[in-house]
Amino acid sequence: xxxxxxxIYYLAILLVLVIFPVMYTFRLFDRDIPIDSFESxxxxxxxxxxxxxxxxxxxxxxxxxxxxxxxxxxxxxxxINESMSGTEFxxxxxTNFAQGxxxxxxxLWPGSDIxxxxxxxxxxxxxxxxxxxxxxxxxxxxxxxxxxxxxGRIYGLPCEIIYEGLFLNMDLxxxxxxxVPGTYEELKDAVRIFRDRGIIPIAYNSTPEGTFLxxxxxxxxxxxxxxxxxxxxxxxxxxxxxxxxxxxxxYELGAFPEDAFTIDDKTRDNLFIEKKAAMIxxxxxxxxxxxxxxxxxxxxIIPFPVFREGKSYPSxxxxxxxxxxxHMSTKAFESPEKREMCIKLLKFLTSVDSAKLFSxxxxxxxxxxxxxxxxxxxxxxxxxxxxxxxxxELVGPTDSFIDRNLWEQILVTSFPQVLEGRKTPEEVFEExxxxxxxx
Numbered sequence: 001x002x003x004x005x006x007x008i009y010y011l012a013i014l015l016v017l018v019i020f021p022v023m024y025t026f027r028l029f030d031r032d033i034p035i036d037s038f039e040s041x042x043x044x045x046x047x048x049x050x051x052x053x054x055x056x057x058x059x060x061x062x063x064x065x066x067x068x069x070x071x072x073x074x075x076x077x078x079x080i081n082e083s084m085s086g087t088e089f090x091x092x093x094x095t096n097f098a099q100g101x102x103x104x105x106x107x108l109w110p111g112s113d114i115x116x117x118x119x120x121x122x123x124x125x126x127x128x129x130x131x132x133x134x135x136x137x138x139x140x141x142x143x144x145x146x147x148x149x150x151x152g153r154i155y156g157l158p159c160e161i162i163y164e165g166l167f168l169n170m171d172l173x174x175x176x177x178x179x180v181p182g183t184y185e186e187l188k189d190a191v192r193i194f195r196d197r198g199i200i201p202i203a204y205n206s207t208p209e210g211t212f213l214x215x216x217x218x219x220x221x222x223x224x225x226x227x228x229x230x231x232x233x234x235x236x237x238x239x240x241x242x243x244x245x246x247x248x249x250x251y252e253l254g255a256f257p258e259d260a261f262t263i264d265d266k267t268r269d270n271l272f273i274e275k276k277a278a279m280i281x282x283x284x285x286x287x288x289x290x291x292x293x294x295x296x297x298x299x300x301i302i303p304f305p306v307f308r309e310g311k312s313y314p315s316x317x318x319x320x321x322x323x324x325x326x327h328m329s330t331k332a333f334e335s336p337e338k339r340e341m342c343i344k345l346l347k348f349l350t351s352v353d354s355a356k357l358f359s360x361x362x363x364x365x366x367x368x369x370x371x372x373x374x375x376x377x378x379x380x381x382x383x384x385x386x387x388x389x390x391x392x393e394l395v396g397p398t399d400s401f402i403d404r405n406l407w408e409q410i411l412v413t414s415f416p417q418v419l420e421g422r423k424t425p426e427e428v429f430e431e432x433x434x435x436x437x438x439x
Contacts (some may be wrong), residue, residue, distance in 0.1 A: 045337060047338060048082060049106065049345075050082045051083045052084070053107065053323060054083030056266065058288035058362045058363070065357070087408070097117060097120075103329060108325060108327060110400060112404055125155060144367045145158065147325070159349070160365070164397070165318075166305070168180065169272065176194065176197050180300075181302075184246070188253060191254070201277070202281070203257065203269070204260050205260050205265065205268040206412070211415070212281040214244065229401070236429045242425075244415075268280070283318075284364070294362060326350065350368060352368055363380060
């Protein structure tokens, strides 16, 4: 009998195919969820994170693991990790803010760049947030808050302590009977011996990171006061001028690689790591790079040698906060959809568990209070802590006190000309002054 009434059968199927989708659509309308959003998953909260802990950075892997863990613990959240290492990071960060493409949460060390963003109203004021959660605020070392305070308000969360010094391949010093330099004259003696033995004395290049050598020299010459306050009555302090002259003297002694003007940062670092260079001016973040293990017995770290006319103490080092200094953009703070999740992410990144992970097998020195029984201090990390503890003067990174654009676009790019005698240090700073007037 059913075969004689095919019209009724097909009509029933048609009703199912037409009515059910319509009913489903009305259900979506009732829930105020757009159809395209529901189908594509656009209701997921996306947070953009940007730091220098990407690419070849020693903390890139740990960061990615933590962000993935945060996503698992917070269903419906997607972290877009845009972190990148090297000079590309700062360019991307500043470009994004300039174009209104502000990251939600980002890492940035103290200095002129964060001050500019704060003055522009781009960075969230976290003072009341921290005051309302005393338990969270108590996790941070007290002394570091000063780096993130502007006009008495707190704009960052200080997690990573950094330092700079002179890294030595001690096996090369022992092999060639070279004295560990405590003074600049002894450093020049070491340069001559290594040069004559076919070893590159100092791994150096003409990039922003290459200026770590220059920065340490400036710190030694100027001490804390002149280094951290580079201009007096509108005139650059002499330590910044003389610092370039001393780098030129080392260049003329043959202290640097022959291709120092063209090699990149990775190549420079590898000269030291592969024992082709005896020394390198670097920082705590260098530990764990490539095959430089945190337990390496052949590497030592010392304060940069002192100058006879210098104003710093023999134990002085460059010290401050690294990129593990987290901020929230004002745009994210004022977003009803993103604010609470950004705060949750900040608390997650600055937790004791996260600090323990970042500290593992790198030179990361945590400003988060890790319980003593949970500390895993490697040999080189311990060496860095020793440098900090023994220093009578902690001086901020030199490139934090001069406009970063001027530093990178004029000072850094002028170094080859200065070293070859085609431009004087005085002319470099005159050019920087003219550029500053035009901004």
